[in-house]
Amino acid sequence: MISLSNKFRKGGLALAAGLLLMGTTAVQAQDAVEGKKIFEGNCTACHSLDADVVGPALKDAHKRRGEEWLVKFIKNSQELVKAGDKDAVALFEKFNKVPMPAFSGSLSDDDIKNVIAYIKEASEKPADVAAAPATGAPTEGDKPAVQAEPKEVAFMDLPPIMHITIALTGVILLLIVATLIMLVRLFVPMLGDSIYDEDFRNSFAGRLLFLLRGDASVVTGKAKDVIHSSHDFDGIQEYDNDLPPWWKYMFYVSIVFAIGYMLHFHVFRSGALQTEEYEMEMEQAAIFAAKNADDPNAITDYKVLTDAAALESGKSIFSTNCAACHGPEGQGTVGPNLTDEYWLHGGDVNDIFKTVKFGVPAKGMVPWQGKLTKDQILEVSSYILSLQGSNPANAKEPQGEKYEAKK
Known part of the structure; x- marks a missing residue:
């Protein structure tokens, strides 16, 4: 018992x-x-x-x-x-x-x-093997496919066949140059003193030959050492020398280039001028920015939401995510005051949208693009603008520059 x-x-x-x-x-x-x-x-x-x-x-x-x-x-x-x-x-x-x-x-x-x-x-809790996408974050199906940019490849990382091809090309070029030099050295002695004839020296082959032998007069021209009889200024005299051939050739080429430039751009209009090129590049940049939703420089044209439902949703988002740093009434605590006319990063709804979306990590403002959808960011941005002039108690002093809306 x-x-x-x-x-x-x-x-x-x-x-x-x-x-x-x-x-x-x-x-x-x-x-x-x-x-x-x-x-x-x-x-x-x-x-x-x-x-x-x-x-x-x-x-x-x-x-x-x-x-x-x-x-x-x-x-x-x-x-x-x-x-x-x-x-x-x-x-x-x-x-x-x-x-x-x-x-x-x-x-x-x-x-x-x-x-x-x-x-x-x-x-x-053990860490998840693969984290689930955050609420409102765009999935793979929501984003347009972005073509990967080509990466630069170092020379040493090229395939061996490319190295062999480049080496063979260099060897062939060296052999061609060596062959030409040998031919010149072989045939020039056979010409004898005839290479010094004035007619041969003035020909293209003669000039090229003497240029290879170190005679730079083909490029610099020859000094005549003849003084102008009528060019005497206070004892200063002038030699009657021609302009250097290199200068004259460049001058002739510039004339031909100028005529071609005028015909191409101003007569036939087959080429784009600087203004047209700028406008085309800006259009291409706008198209690229529109495709890339995560580009901070993308141009946006959002309008402020004013309906009660959107502002109420924005207020709820603000209270949940923003009040800890900006105060429940937007008066500013750790973050700046959102009820005055002064802004650190712009006071337009598009400026506020970008600040909320991409954040300002250097100043402690976190990006919300992975946690809030585009519509939610626009709602909270519109709600923030609705706080203008509310003058809450204990408001933080103004920061930044005064924003004036464009008319």
Whole structure:
């Protein structure tokens, strides 16, 4: 009887312990679920689990710093920096001195601990073999096929047959030159003194022969050493020498070229002038930019959305992704004030669209083209423009240049 009682007692204790552990696991899982919601609403604009963005990658952050330090840092990172905390100062310096928003007023300690619980859970998950495309990111079927640009190939990387062909070509050219030189050296002595006859020297063959023998007068001309009898200016006299043949030949060629140029471009109009070439190149660039959706220099002509549904969608996107750095009312915190007339990167809807899409990584602004669709970026850009003149409390001072809309 006593033995049976002991067994029931031990079994009850084991059951209670098991239920307690299951309950603890369930609570931790629930904390991670809540933490994920808070993380996605406040942290994804600047942080990723696996890669540095505006701030550091957060995978295993709890192992590197400890939960107590993380709570203090999330509540107010600048207090730790000003206090000289070594880790906080190192992070602040490493990430371009971009201050992290203080969450002491918007998140409770429990909220922050839930976020840390989510980071713990996400850090322990094995990395996916192939990451799924982000929501709104264009798939292979959405993008036009872009032909790969030809790559330059180094000479040593050419196939051996090309090396052999080039070497043989060089050898053949050398043999031809050597053969010509040998023929000249063989036949010139046979001509004897006849090569010095004036008629032969003035012929093309004679000039070429004497040029090969080092006589440069074919190019430079001969000095007559005859002084102009009537050209005497204050004792300065002038020789009656012809212009150098090379100069005259270039002059004749330039005349022929000028006539051909005039006929080609101005008479027959078979060639494009500089203005036409510029316009054609600009058209080609516009076509290329239109095909390449990821070109930051692509010309866009979006119009501001004004319907209530689009602006409400833009407000939701702004609250989820932008409020952490620009404030819930666009008043500016880490990022600039979006409600005044001053802009760092242009205040037109197309300028804002590009800033949101491609980001400004050097200033801590992350690109959103992989997370938001084109329509979502246009909606949030239009919503940002709707904030103009709203004058929220505690607005950040103006930054950049005043934007004046084109009329």
